Amino acid sequence: MSVAGRWASVPPEVRRRGVGGAASLLGVPDVGDRGAWESVDAGTVDGVLAEAAADRALPWPRTVLSDYARYWRDGVRVAYEGPAGELRRRTSTAVLAAAMSGEHLDEAADGLLMLCEQTTWCWAAHESFATARGEVVADPDDPYVDLGAAETVQLLAWADLVLGPALDERVPGLRRRLRREARIRVFQPFLTNRDWHWLGLDGRLHNWSPWIQGHILSAALLLEPDPETQLQLVDAAVDGLSRYLDAMPADGGCDEGYAYWWNGPARLVEALELLDRITDGALDPWQCEPLAELAQYPQRMALGDGWYVNVGDGPARPNPRQPWHVLHRWGRRLGNPDVTAFAAAHRDEPLSPALGLGRVLIGLFDREWWSAAAQPLELPRSTWLPDTELLVAREAGLTLAVKGGHNDENHNHNDVGSFVAAVDSVPVLVDLGQPTYTAISFSPRRYEQWVVQSAWHNVPLVDGAEQAPGAEHRAEDLQPEEDQLTLTLPGGVVRRTAALDRDTAAIRVTDTWQDGHAIVEHFVIAGTPHHHRAGELVVRSLSGALVKLSWDAELGPGDLERRAVDDELLEAVWGPEVHRLAIDAAGPTSFELTVSRFEETL
Template sequence: MITFNRVHSAVVHAKGDRQQLLGVHMTEQAADTISKLPHFASLLKEIKEEAERARSEALPELPFSVFHLFASQGTRKEYENPYFDKRGRLLALVLDAWLHPQQSDLEALHNVIWSICDEYTWSLPSHIAPTLEGVEASRVPPEQVVDLFASETAHALAETLYLLEGRLNPWVVYRVRREIEARVFHPLFDSPKPFHWESAIHNWSAVCGGAVGMAALLLEEDRERLAGMIDRVVRAMGSFLEGYEADGCCAEGVGYWSYGFGYYTYFAEMLFAFTDGELSLLQSDKIRRIAAFPAGVSVEAPKYVNFSDCSENYTPSTGLLSRLHLRTGQPVPVMTEVPSLHADHCYRFPQTVRNLLWTDPELLFGKVATGTFYYPDTAWVVDKQLLSGSLFAFAAKGGHNDEPHNHNDLGHFLLHVAGENLLADLGAGVYTREYFGEGRYQYLHNASEGHSVPLINGMQQSAGRSFTAEVLRYEHQDNKLMFSLDLAGAYPQEAGLRSLIRSFTWSCDESRGEAELVLTDAFAFTESLNEVKEVFISLHEPILETGSVIWRGNSGEVKLFYDANLFKVQHEAIDSQDHHAQAMVVHRIRLEAKAVPSEAFYSFRFVCK
């Protein structure tokens, strides 16, 4: 733990070089060098195009009619799309101006900054009490709610002033400073009463704390006040790290790993630079294990093991991973490109800016990390093997059903063959009020019926910390990986379970270029007649044959063998939407067994080739 004494001494007496606050020496030559590097060509083209669009198109508005939609009907996109469009314009215009120091016409940039400063609140409506009574009872009014996006906006504007120091109109600079003070610094730091996220053990504490902390390091001139501000942020960062078990696994998935641990790292690096190395938040063994997580769960780019509210497609932030590799020595996942400007639909500043400043081109186009990656505290296992030039991967999870961005998915598993997740996780759905409310598990993406886990006597798994999976076995034997879970604790009492042992045996045959998963479910019930529906989820349409189901991708396939005398097969094609409201079709296989006795044992064989 870093004490206030250390924080105070390091901050008050800091003599760090202000030009190093972004982790490199910021000079005009740095921008010129970046503009000539080939791996940035596509990103720089996008920055130029987006800046040109920002100069030619009218700014979007955020009227009351869209602000109120979350409270009146629970939807978010109508407000968030124009809100993030403005942040995208800001990012592109700032980077275009920084990359071209001779650029003098900053009218469009001034206007987008002024427009952001005009917003009623920098928080999203979904993070404000939905009723006027709730707003009046809140700790602060809406314009002073410090949520993820108010924090990110404060940081983006503070870094704008830093990157373009001496080039912006003094009125714009003055207003930015005043707005950040009134909307963020004052409500957060001038009251001893904390915001809820300061003790959160998930991404909020790191994102809010990291963004506000960087804004403070960039703007606050009173060193005594700054020391208190940084101490509060460091304590929030401690809360964030408590959300990680010792194994370093991010239960929210790699996308939220990048979000939360990314902001943790961006702040840690700026604090390190500000204090000339006196305060370092990237030195522990736990940090090194957290840094290694993306390499463990990556398969073939851009695919990842994506339990929880996480997309299976993810383009890693090359700057973030390059800097973590430099600091911790941990491996990085396969990085085939510097992310697009539009890879993050929220257009957060540090991701793109640090991609430009920190990306190490020698780390691009590396090899996927193979082998077994076991996270005992989180109860995830991932195994990846190269066979005949193709990657075969298996992943499964235990844990509990009250994880951050929880899905009721204990015992769920994935199979990856030659670039595709053929048995898959659906990832996040469209975020709405009900998605994070009482109706969360009515959404297919979150419910156990949207995962490859059984439905038992008509009952799905239940949500809550008490609904758990117990790891019974994890071992390698005769070139086979064995992982077993007792899933009875994941289901409500009405399911009538005494025990449910789900066992996975995964093996790879290099000579045949094939992998095999044998899945067994051993049931013990309280009653003599029961019903079981085994469920398997894919985004690929299956081919049904007697006693088998085939999921075929572009370069490989998975074939399931089951006992047709015991099970009746049903295929459902279910229309859904991904996190960005894009249409998707979910293919769900149900294998139904009726009149199941008080004890039953079922085996399923998946051949991957």
């Protein structure tokens, strides 16, 4: 049964009681329950109070029109999104500090009112209403509901829950303002406009759907005073969440990658858990497919030491500060000790206000999470995701990940058949991942960005042509085995087999084609090249390991191109430069690359 079906089967009186009484059923106490707040993890309290004290010494972030307009003027998004995010982060920190210590209440109120006074909560990159008018100023009477609006309304809702009595005493009237802004900016547009692309009514669903609708759900439970409107909001959010889960592949894969998994499937599960809490377990969504598979995705994609198999716009080394308590509870609900153990392996990661106020508050009062013992990191020997078309195989410090798929995936890169080779957890032949987003990132000019082009992935140039975007450009005739994947690349010319040879501790990638085609093999390298000669290149990886790439010496040394990394996000992962090895395979009808440890010393 779908989530929507389960929700409909909950007795109406249980739904009404749960929705109307959510504030007392979610398991998060208000500031008046000093016993509960004084029992919060001392290390987390110290960290939040130190952060709040540091914030006090700084001016509040300012969101100004000139920064907003830069999206249209020169394509820059971060000039506005940075201060807007910092205002939310600082307000969340002040709310937590006020609940933990009784101090910082004025800072929390100041931040909440500043959020209410913003002309828009929508980020410029998403403000299509203004764009359609040929303007750069958002219209408060025609608000666009996007990720920024969702993040802001959830902050207001959870702040109201925990600080409500204190706000009424200190700043009477603020809570009424919070409700007004939530109603005008989010609730009314959500109910009256069903054209939002993130609803997925056209069948195209991505992480916006659970991210936005999960936040609308929590905000409706905590801020909407009218019972009938509250039920309408919750029912609409449940319908959207159910549609998103129904669209997930049965294998539990996420075509947006591990980093976006936290803002896709994880957001979904957080929302489902809220519904389960307010119905006292009557919803019981945990048997819905494919929740059990989705919970295993982070472990299946982990390389170790903070590195992950990345696809599309996913970073290979994302922020380790994730809400691991969410995954831990998910594993507990499923009764899956592998999932809970993987989450517990990250038990020491701080619970940061930057994660979002709701996530932090739920985590603070998850007693089982705080009592969980840290676990060693255990990774599966091999994973094949048949719907997502992704193979990951590991052996003795070597990891091979190879993808099929198509070139119209969410956050797509033109990378069908590309692979990642990692040694001691660290990628050497890499997928560069997400660059800093600008105005062209999700525009018709998207593929002008070098990092999304197939020429900067580990796939060949075929007859002088790169892979093109579009769902018709896909892998064909896939033959998966435990340690290898064979597939035909888009265009039907090249047949590729990528394999992990456990006996010889090597990764081998073999391409074959019919005579008469010009093939140039491309390999994107992170690390420092050494000993470049015909048939061989030694690379010192970012971890210091020595890795040998070898091929038929008759093809020569190939061309090794250095490229400066001119993007802050990419540089934070890969350093100031990467290299691309291009080998002209003209003449033969096959090519093989071997990746192994270099056992000698430099």
